[in-house]
Amino acid sequence: MATLLFHLGRASFRFRWFVVLLWVAVLGAAGFAASKAPTPADEGFTMPGIESQKAFDLMEERFPGAAADGASARIVFIAPRGEKVTAAGNKAVVERLVHSAADGSQVASAVDPFQAKAVSEDGTTAYATVSFAATADDLTDASKSHLETALDKARDAGLTVEVGGDALATKPSAGGAAEAIGIAIAAVVLLVTFGSLAAAGLPLLTAIIGVGISMTGILALSEAFGLSANTGTLATMLGLACGIDYALFVVSRYREERAKGRDPWEAAGLAAGTAGSAVVFAGLTVVIALAGLWVVGIPMLTKMGLAAAGAVLVGVLICLTLVPALLGFWPNAVLSRGARRNSRRHRRKQLRTENGGSRWAKLVVRHPLPVLLLGVVGLGAMATPVLDLQLGMPGDEAKATSTTERRAYDALAEGFGPGFNGPLSIVVDAKGAADPKAAVATVSKEIAATDGVVSVSPARFNQAGDTAVFSATPSTAPTDTRTQDLVKTIRDERADIESRSGVSYEVTGRTALNIDIAEKVQASLLPYLAVVVGLAIVLLLLVFRSLLVPLKAAFGFLLSVLAALGAVVAVFQQGHGAELLGVESTGPIMSMMPIFLVGIVFGLAMDYEVFLVSRMREAYVHGDAPKQAIVSGFRHSARVVVAAALIMIAVFSGFIGAGESMIKMIGFGLAIAVLFDAFVVRMAIVPAILALLGHKAWSLPRWLDFMLPDIDVEGEKLNRKREVAERVPEPVG
Structure with missing residues (x-):
């Protein structure tokens, strides 16, 4: 090679x-x-294999076009303190806004809250839904401006008006100035490392x-x-x-x-x-x-x-x-x-045999056991919050309070109950039933009687009359663990309800979909780890021709990932230090976060492992003693590995400055994972383990050594050829 x-x-x-x-x-x-x-x-x-997706597919089949509706705006009206939206003046303002919004060029419908009975019991809050014939990405600036003008007129009349939905949703920030600062820091690190603009x-x-x-x-x-x-x-x-x-x-x-x-x-x-x-x-x-x-x-x-x-x-x-x-x-x-x-x-400087990397390595190899215990215990302590991990897909409740979507979410939760923002959609397949309407009514009655369900909406049938959809509003918020238990309860009692009604049903909707995604991702995490770590061990076995070095690399990676995930849970779920990062609300960890963390950090961690340990093995195969090989490897590569890690930390940290909570979470998780892996695992735990193992670290059973191809990553054969060539005198004449 x-x-x-x-x-x-x-x-x-x-x-x-x-x-x-x-x-x-x-x-x-x-x-x-x-x-x-x-x-x-x-x-x-889409996520094949989960109930929410199956129900969504059934809706798409039985209600053509219903699953592919355009953008929508949920306009929330809040009356001034001491007043009600049902008062004559406020009611007239709301109706004018709805009528004005309905005149938009891309508007499909605008529902009056007083006709739809979308008014809170205390009369202080109401909401209107404006549906568009185009998706959010296809909405024209004219359509958005028309709606925003109508909203401003209602605000000028004294009402507090907030907007949820995707029609006027605030685009998430990808980091802005903070990300640019991160890239600038990366450039400075490269300049300091090399001392040359070109390098x-x-x-x-x-x-x-x-x-x-x-x-x-x-x-x-x-x-x-x-x-x-x-x-x-x-x-x-x-x-x-x-x-x-x-x-x-x-x-x-x-x-x-x-x-x-x-x-x-x-x-x-x-x-x-x-x-x-x-x-x-x-x-x-x-x-x-x-x-x-x-x-x-x-x-x-x-x-x-x-x-x-x-x-x-x-x-x-x-x-x-x-x-x-x-x-x-x-x-x-x-x-x-x-x-x-x-x-x-x-x-x-070139004649010196020591630098910061070699001095640090000498310290570690002199005291390998204390360094190893301190590193493992420290990362283990950081990983303990993982035991409380809750996965989900944060929605508007995770946005900053400066956004109108977050304020609309809070107003609806206060006026209509915390579960209003996450209704469950029940899709009833009544095909083949003797009396579909009676069967759907039975299902609706049974689900309405379930503990944790506040109300159910009237069922809506398709044209064929063989499929119905209705909503069940939970008493708890979409990200509450009790809502997750409610979805499980409704599904667990399905067999009994279906036997009495003669029809089948499935639970979907955004809340149920997020719950299903979290469960599937959590179930896939261990198989994913097994596949990735297993194949990497085989690859590192070929690279280092050692059994213990790949196992040590996998162990260190798992430690750093678990510690990083624990830090994410501690900040974004439990709220420790959340204010320092500008996190305004805590909640479940994004479902994809563990997968992203494992995939990305594994790749970067193995980069540092290969570059650092390959220099150690290169020194070892050229005759250095095991501990001296560790010092030699650090002398040649520690500075560059540190620079590479600092660059990644700087770039990833730029995302922490984003306004979107999920982007903050990704940036923080990746930055802290690289920090743990590069500076605790690769710079401390790895040399400590290799120092304790000695010659055993580089040993390989003879039968396995015979079977494995010699790919010569360290360039041992190449260096021997160069040395031989340099010793041969040039011909005279």
Whole structure:
């Protein structure tokens, strides 16, 4: 492997114009194809195999078009203190707004709250529903402005008016200025690490090119593979993160080889052959983690995972070819100022055998057991909140109180009860029943009598009269655990109700859908972990030719992920320190959060594992004692691994500044996970375990050693060839 990549890197350095033009052509072709491809459609969220999805599919079949309604706005009216919305003046204001809203060009209907009996018992709150013939993305600015003008007139008349629904929903912020600060910090970290603008800019440039190719490729293939507009979100994040990391390690190894006196072309080849080998296998671990998302059984998540895996593969290819090619154009520009001048200070620095990384490693190997216990106990304590983990999909209740959607949610909960914002939809299949209406009435009566149900709505039948839908309003909020218990109760009593009514029913609606998603994701987490960690252990077994090193890597990863998830639960569910992050309300953790955390952090953690431990094994196979190999590995790679981790933490932390709670959660979770994994697991627990294991860490049964292919990630064979070549004297004459 190392020899092959050495020749690839050297060839890319030599034929740099061809390589650069080839990648420019690929980017241009992908961009041209993307410009000609139709706009990707939003296929919506589907999750086969859960009851809510089955009920939704039945509604789509029996009520054609009902499941694909356009955007809607739920307008909430709150009377001034001491007044009621039913008062003549306030009632006239509400009716004028409804009539004005109904005149909108894309409005399908506007329901008067007084005719629909959508007024609270105390008369202080009412709501009107405005339905549109177009989706939220297709609403014109004129349609939105027309509705907003009507709302402003009602507010001017003295009523408090808030709007829920998706028609005028506030678009979530992706981080804004905070994210830009995170990227700026990443650039500063690169500059400090390398001491050269060119060395700092090259990883950013190649990563951006890789993301550009990946995203245009995804857009070009969107129609053929049914990719939505959101498919590339994860690909962008990981393509940029891994692209920077991979180029960072290759450039760092190039500088190291140049410091040894190598010629530029040879240093580029050796960097590709050694660090490039680690890049290949680190990239493969990320691809395994992303492709393994199919285990969860969510089509959208599977497509996002495969698209992101493709972006990572593009990043690996660019790192192995484009990075050496660009080094060929400016072979000295990426060196530090001292190295370019070959100053006395720089030469003294190169002669030193110690740096911050080696000094830290010596401290760990002198006291491995205390370091190991402190790290494991600390991360274990951080992981304890996971025992209280509650999954869900936060809605408007998780938005900032500055948004009208949150204020509308709170007003409806206060006026109509906490369960009003999360009604359950009961879909009754009465096909074949002798008296469908009587059968549906029986089902409705039984569900209305269930503890925890406040009320049920009149049933609505389809044209064929064989299917009905009605709503059941819980007494508790959508994210309350008692609502989850209520859904389970209604489903558990189904057999008894169906036997008496002669028809079948299923429970759906947004609240039931979120509950089903949380349960399915929770059930899929262990199989996903087993697949990803199992395949990664096999891959790391090939890389390090050791049984204990891969097991140690998996153990450390699980520790860091559980600790990070525990920190997310502590902040976003239990509320500890929530105010410091600007989290205004706590609640269930987003259902997809554990899966995202496992997939993304696993890939980045294995990056650090491969880069750090491969340098240790490289020193070990070249004759260093086990503890000295740990120190040597840290001396060469600790600084770069720390820089890579700081870059990721800075970028992910930028999302904490977002206004959307879910985006804050993702940014915080990923940043804290990288912090734990890089600085506690890889920098403390890993060297402590290796120091305790000694020679056993690198041992492999002879029969297994014979069976495994020798892929030579450390470049041992390559270095032997170089050493032999250097010892052979040049011919005279």
